[in-house]
Amino acid sequence: xxxxxxxxxxxxxxxxxxxxxxxxxxxxxxxxxxxxxxxxxxxxxxxxxxxxxxxxxxxxxxxxxxxxxxxxxxxxxxxxxxxxxxxxxxxxxxxxxxxxxxxxxxxxxxxxxxxxxxxxxxxxxxxxxxxxxxxxxxxxxxxxxxxxxxxxxxxxxxxxxxxxxxxxxxxxxxxxxxxxxxxxxxxxxxxxxxxxxxxxxxxxx
Numbered sequence: 001x002x003x004x005x006x007x008x009x010x011x012x013x014x015x016x017x018x019x020x021x022x023x024x025x026x027x028x029x030x031x032x033x034x035x036x037x038x039x040x041x042x043x044x045x046x047x048x049x050x051x052x053x054x055x056x057x058x059x060x061x062x063x064x065x066x067x068x069x070x071x072x073x074x075x076x077x078x079x080x081x082x083x084x085x086x087x088x089x090x091x092x093x094x095x096x097x098x099x100x101x102x103x104x105x106x107x108x109x110x111x112x113x114x115x116x117x118x119x120x121x122x123x124x125x126x127x128x129x130x131x132x133x134x135x136x137x138x139x140x141x142x143x144x145x146x147x148x149x150x151x152x153x154x155x156x157x158x159x160x161x162x163x164x165x166x167x168x169x170x171x172x173x174x175x176x177x178x179x180x181x182x183x184x185x186x187x188x189x190x191x192x193x194x195x196x197x198x199x200x201x202x203x204x205x
Contacts, residue, residue, distance in 0.1 A: 008055045013073055016045050017082045027079050034060060034074075042079060087144075094124070094141045095169055101126040101139075108160065110151060120146040120156070122163060143167070 020027055020041055029040030035047060050057040063072045098104050104126035110118050122143040130137050148159055164171055 005055060005058075009059050010073065012046070012049055012053065012056055013078070014082060014086075016042060016049070017079060018086060019045070021083060021086065028076060032075060034063065043074065046074060091143055091167070094143065095167060097128055097139065098124055098126050099170065101128050103127070106160065107140075108156060110148060118148045118151060120148045120159065122146060122160070 017027075025041050027040055027042040029036075029043070030038040032043065033039050034043060036043075046056065046060070050060050059072070063070050063074075104124050107123040107125060108120055109123075110120045113119050122145075123140060124143055125138065125140045128137050128139050129135075144163075146159055146163055148155065150156075150159075161171070163169075
């Protein structure tokens with residue numbers, strides 16, 4: 001059935017995206033042509049899978065037969081969309097673990113990207129009980145990047161509070177937050193100590 005065929009194709013594409021992202025490997029090469037030597041890791045993996053998977057082999061045959069009109073879901077747009085969806089799922093799982101832990105800290109660091117826009121890195125650290133080993137584990141997870149224009153203590157506080165509210169991360173717990181060194185020298189710090197959500201305290205030195 002056509003529906004089952006597409007489900008099988010999409011499963012392979014999703015697992016390919018998960019594999020490359022999990023191994024921190026690049027996706028795209030210099031072009032997006034199937035069986036080209038420089039088409040990147042994603043298409044090279046799809047080509048390899050096609051050697052052992054009849055459904056993917058048939059999918060590639062259909063693409064080559066009608067390259068302009070055949071929806072293939074192998075392009076950069078679907079790759080980016082799947083990366084985004086998987087990232088949202090992973091972030092949701094991390095936040096769920098964080099809420100179980102109850103107490104957590106946040107580490108912030110910033111660096112300019114290629115367009116010279118400051119990107120704030122948000123990392124959470126918390127303790128979690130491993131139900132199998134019954135041991136306490138220190139967990140540290142990356143939650144995302146935030147574009148910033150104000151790297152002062154107050155600016156970081158406002159951006160971080162908005163980020164926590166957007167992702168429904170509770171602020172009621174006690175936690176210190178270390179911020180990045182600001183342009184020009186001083187290190188900006190954001191600090192909470194069991195304060196109400198509406199309170200925004202900051203200092204810099």
